[in-house]
Amino acid sequence: MNVIDVHGLVKRFGDKTVVDHVTMTVAEGEIVGFLGPNGSGKTTTIRIMCGLLTPDEGEGTVLGFNIRTDSLRIKREVGYMTQKFSFYEDLTIGENLEFVARLYRLKPVSEHVARTLEELGLTSRRDQLAGTLSGGWKQRLALAACIMHKPKLLLLDEPTAGVDPKARREFWDEIHRLASGGLTVLVSTHYMDEAERCHRIGYISYGKMLASGTVEEVVRNAGLTTFVLQGPRLDRVADALQGSPGVDQVAPFGATLHVVGSDKKKLEAALADVEKEHKGVTVNPGETSLEDVFIQFMSGSKDNMAKDSKG
Amino acid sequence: MNAVFSFARLGALLIKEFIQMRRDRITFAMMLGVPLMQLVLFGFAINSDPKSLPTALVAMSNDQYTRAMVSALQMTGYYRFDYVAQSEAEAEALMAKGAVSFVVTIPADFAQRVERGDSPQILIEADATDPSAASGAISTLSKVASQALLRAQGMQAAAAENAKEQLQVIVHQRYNPEGISQYNIVPGLLGVILQMTMVMMTAMALTRETERGTMENLLAMPSSPAEIMLGKVLPFLVVGAVQVAVVLVAAKLLFGIPFVGSLTLLLSSVLVFVLSLVLLGYTISTMARSQMQAMQLTFFFFLPSLLLSGFMFPYRGMPGWAQVLGEIFPLTHFLRITRAVMLKGADFNAVAAEIGWLLVFVAVFAGTALLRFRRTLD
Numbered sequence A: 001m002n003v004i005d006v007h008g009l010v011k012r013f014g015d016k017t018v019v020d021h022v023t024m025t026v027a028e029g030e031i032v033g034f035l036g037p038n039g040s041g042k043t044t045t046i047r048i049m050c051g052l053l054t055p056d057e058g059e060g061t062v063l064g065f066n067i068r069t070d071s072l073r074i075k076r077e078v079g080y081m082t083q084k085f086s087f088y089e090d091l092t093i094g095e096n097l098e099f100v101a102r103l104y105r106l107k108p109v110s111e112h113v114a115r116t117l118e119e120l121g122l123t124s125r126r127d128q129l130a131g132t133l134s135g136g137w138k139q140r141l142a143l144a145a146c147i148m149h150k151p152k153l154l155l156l157d158e159p160t161a162g163v164d165p166k167a168r169r170e171f172w173d174e175i176h177r178l179a180s181g182g183l184t185v186l187v188s189t190h191y192m193d194e195a196e197r198c199h200r201i202g203y204i205s206y207g208k209m210l211a212s213g214t215v216e217e218v219v220r221n222a223g224l225t226t227f228v229l230q231g232p233r234l235d236r237v238a239d240a241l242q243g244s245p246g247v248d249q250v251a252p253f254g255a256t257l258h259v260v261g262s263d264k265k266k267l268e269a270a271l272a273d274v275e276k277e278h279k280g281v282t283v284n285p286g287e288t289s290l291e292d293v294f295i296q297f298m299s300g301s302k303d304n305m306a307k308d309s310k311g
Numbered sequence B: 001m002n003a004v005f006s007f008a009r010l011g012a013l014l015i016k017e018f019i020q021m022r023r024d025r026i027t028f029a030m031m032l033g034v035p036l037m038q039l040v041l042f043g044f045a046i047n048s049d050p051k052s053l054p055t056a057l058v059a060m061s062n063d064q065y066t067r068a069m070v071s072a073l074q075m076t077g078y079y080r081f082d083y084v085a086q087s088e089a090e091a092e093a094l095m096a097k098g099a100v101s102f103v104v105t106i107p108a109d110f111a112q113r114v115e116r117g118d119s120p121q122i123l124i125e126a127d128a129t130d131p132s133a134a135s136g137a138i139s140t141l142s143k144v145a146s147q148a149l150l151r152a153q154g155m156q157a158a159a160a161e162n163a164k165e166q167l168q169v170i171v172h173q174r175y176n177p178e179g180i181s182q183y184n185i186v187p188g189l190l191g192v193i194l195q196m197t198m199v200m201m202t203a204m205a206l207t208r209e210t211e212r213g214t215m216e217n218l219l220a221m222p223s224s225p226a227e228i229m230l231g232k233v234l235p236f237l238v239v240g241a242v243q244v245a246v247v248l249v250a251a252k253l254l255f256g257i258p259f260v261g262s263l264t265l266l267l268s269s270v271l272v273f274v275l276s277l278v279l280l281g282y283t284i285s286t287m288a289r290s291q292m293q294a295m296q297l298t299f300f301f302f303l304p305s306l307l308l309s310g311f312m313f314p315y316r317g318m319p320g321w322a323q324v325l326g327e328i329f330p331l332t333h334f335l336r337i338t339r340a341v342m343l344k345g346a347d348f349n350a351v352a353a354e355i356g357w358l359l360v361f362v363a364v365f366a367g368t369a370l371l372r373f374r375r376t377l378d
């Protein structure tokens, strides 16, 4: 049985379709990354899954419970970490955890709170107001509060936004540890490196699910060809290539230049004379990265929007 | 385990609310500061029992009884005879332009009537646009006048006896038929203070959660609308209780307001009243999207209720449509209850109908709040 199994979800705000026929399945123990630019509908989709929003169309189950009719049961067994810190800033860390423990009727409260504080390494700071914590600590507190009641599914909405790399690394280690214990995780993110740490990913843009699968599958299905250029004065090469037929992206990567296109033949034609025209520049086939794919998606969906607004 | 209502969850919400309240200085300020400030502000108005009020005398004759009466009135300290008017019309004009607060008219046949034992009359017209100013002067009147008459008559014992029984002091309160007395205000103030702080604090408490984003988290955790509502409402009942204690004690200590009725009856009606206010505040917070809106909605409700409840203007002095409109405010009914219980010593039967009204408000507001509460973020 899939932990998340939703299909055809549609959510409109006014005449704006924010979630447009989204279908998603997540199996038990999986870590699934949910990617997409700002405003693409990630938060809205996650809210629908935990019963905070009612979809205008579409059906589905979460942990076997109907998302339309059983939201109370879903709430009991899901841990949802909101995008914005939404615990009480005027309560201390300890009081926030006690509040959550009581709401989920965990007994004894003090034991649960003490253990959670211990695991967090926050025991010495339990009397500090939550509002005075730094971003990274707030995020750890929120995660701890979400998993205190031992949920079967974690929904994390951009949990690492604004958190430093070391804290992010630790956060992901924690997620993997939880998943190996059988917990299922759906996590939305902006970061490519985080996407690569997921078992599977889904990419959403303007409410539409454009791609899903493992990172390799998503990259392969995008059908992009990438060439890596090396040599002196690559900036001039970049200027020359920008806008040529078959060249969709020209992006510097360190000392190299990545040139990406969806039509392999046209791209090869565009690059055919580069080595002759620019002394010392070499052109080699390269690996298409997830980032290349996402950039391609983003420019593609902008075109979609342009067409929409014309039609 | 999966009950829709759980006392443990309600307990969690209550504890959280009390901690937040304790840390929020604004709540404390509103809880204690607003009642005390209002009491003191209104209290000065109540307390100033003005003396030496300008008075015009219309005396039709100059006999010993008339003179005795005038000097007796002067002796009270309330009346200062600045004008001796030659006619009713002249005195009337003086009052209309505000030159005098009282017009005392002693008719020409006053002495005759005293001697004949034929119910003598004096007429006192009071400018009651500022009724609290006039009330002290009026309340001492009847006794003073009778005593003065007795003294003036001295040896004529038989006539004096008659006069004592028959002297009629006719008081006309001009411009304001009901004439709110000073004691009328403090019981009313109790209602007004409660209404202002209770409705506003509750209305803001829930919108604050929406505004800060904590509502999303609260809704994502297992708590039912009824638990969330009670978790907000009950703490404010406690705040209300503190305010009631502050106002009643201050009323007693600062202003010596008499309290003749049953305290239990008063407190039970206060409880019902506060419950209706808190639920109203909660209903407002289910409609408002921000604390600012909540505040505006509260005032939208607050001002007309102040005007139409009988606190500012005497209820019976209002036109019929305004009286009907006034009935839809809990404050109107609460004012009747407190005034009846505190000042007149009314028993339960006398105020049962008004308490019934308050209970209707409680039911209506609770129902509306629960119906309007958004279980989702839609």
Ligand SMILES: Nc1ncnc2c1ncn2[C@@H]1O[C@H](COP(=O)(O)OP(=O)(O)O)[C@@H](O)[C@H]1O
Pocket (backbone or CB within 6 Å): A013, A018, A036, A037, A038, A039, A040, A041, A042, A043, A044, A045, B377, B378
């Ligand atoms: N309650 C709402 N009312 C109206 N529009 C909304 C509401 N919530 C979200 N939106 C809009 O829906 C779009 C998708 O938002 P969201 O799901 O938060 O995207 P993401 O989480 O991917 O950044 C945005 O354009 C946002 O402005």
Ligand SMILES: [Mg+2]
Pocket (backbone or CB within 6 Å): A039, A042, A043, A044, A083, A157, A158
């Ligand atoms: Mg979002």
